[in-house]
Amino acid sequence: MNILITILLVIVALVALLLILGLFTKKECNIIREISINKSKQQVFDYIKLLKNQDYYNKWVMTDPDMKKEFRGTDGTAGFVYAWNGNKQAGEGEQEITKVKEGELVDSEVRFVRPFKSVAHATFTTSAISDSQTLVKWHITSGMNYPMNVMLLFMNMDKMMGRDMETSLGNLKKLLEANG
Numbered sequence: 001m002n003i004l005i006t007i008l009l010v011i012v013a014l015v016a017l018l019l020i021l022g023l024f025t026k027k028e029c030n031i032i033r034e035i036s037i038n039k040s041k042q043q044v045f046d047y048i049k050l051l052k053n054q055d056y057y058n059k060w061v062m063t064d065p066d067m068k069k070e071f072r073g074t075d076g077t078a079g080f081v082y083a084w085n086g087n088k089q090a091g092e093g094e095q096e097i098t099k100v101k102e103g104e105l106v107d108s109e110v111r112f113v114r115p116f117k118s119v120a121h122a123t124f125t126t127s128a129i130s131d132s133q134t135l136v137k138w139h140i141t142s143g144m145n146y147p148m149n150v151m152l153l154f155m156n157m158d159k160m161m162g163r164d165m166e167t168s169l170g171n172l173k174k175l176l177e178a179n180g
Contacts, residue, residue, distance in 0.1 A: 027143050027144055028141060028142070028143045028144075029141070029142055029143075029144075029157040029158065029161075030139065030140070030141050031139070031140045031141075031142075031157065031158050031161050031162050031165065032137060032138070032139045032140075033137070033138050033162055033165040033166050033169055034135060034136060034137040034138070034169070035135075035136050035166075035169040035170065035172070035173050036129060036133055036134070036135055036136075036173075037133070037134050037135075037136055037172070037173050037176050037177065038132060038133055038177050039132065039133075039134055039176050039177065040128075040131060040132055040134065041103060041126050041127065041128040041134045042103060043134075043176070044126050044134040044136060044176060045102075045103050045104070045106075045126045045134075047172075047176060048106060048124050048126070048136065048172070049076040049097075049100060049106045049124075050075045050076045051075055051076075051080060051082040051095060051097065051108070052071065052075050052082065054082070056171070056175055057168055057169075057171035057172040057175050058168045058171075059164045059167045059168045059171070060090065060164060060168070061084070061090070063086070063087070063089040063090045064086035064087040064089060064090035066086075066087075067084050067085060067086030067087065067090050068084065068085045068086070069082065069083065069084050070082075070083040070084075071083075076097070076100065077097065077100060078097050078098060078099055078100055079096070079097065080096065080097045081094050081095070081096045081097075082094065082095045082096075083095075088115070091112060091113070091114045091115050092112070092113040092114040093110060093111050093112040093113050093114070094110075094111050094113075095108050095109070095110045095111075095122070096108060096109050096111070103126070104125060104126060104127075105123060105124070105125050105126075106123070106124045107121065107122070107123050108121070108122050108123075109121055109122075110122055118142065118143075118144070119142075119143070120140055120141065120142035120143075121140070121141045121142075122138070122139070122140050122141075123137075123138070123139045123140075124136065124137070124138055125137045125139075136169065136172070138165055138168075138169060140161065140165070142157070
């Protein structure tokens with residue numbers, strides 16, 4: 001009986017410790033990746049501002065070729081919504097363009113429903129390296145509320161998500177540079 005009580009007390013102590021750590025742990029992660037594309041800034045921007053084009057380069061979108069998609073509004077403009085409902089990997093959610101600064105920036109809010117509710121903010125920026133070369137930066141900010149933020153102690157979100165962002169940007173580069 002004493003062993004059972006000891007085990008129970010250890011479990012309670014561990015849970016309490018995790019909850020206390022959650023009070024002092026970051027609640028947000030910022031991930032930035034960039035790539036140079038051998039195309040003009042305007043050509044690159046005109047492509048990435050259209051959310052529907054993610055079907056051709058975004059690793060996360062490509063995880064389920066049979067996912068159901070719904071579009072509302074005019075793609076490439078503030079207010080456009082790209083909604084999806086896919087398999088276990090793709091999940092369910094929607095992405096809404098919140099701001100477009102022509103030729104320079106596309107901001108969007110990504111609202112996940114499944115596998116868990118969450119909101120992230122994604123920004124693509126383009127800047128000219130030369131007349132025929134563009135630097136694309138992709139910045140994702142995501143938060144985790146207490147007590148879920150404790151998971152950030154055990155997960156390297158920058159590494160996990162960053163790898164997929166790098167793959168997506170590599171796909172974008174190949175796609176745009178292959179199309180004359």
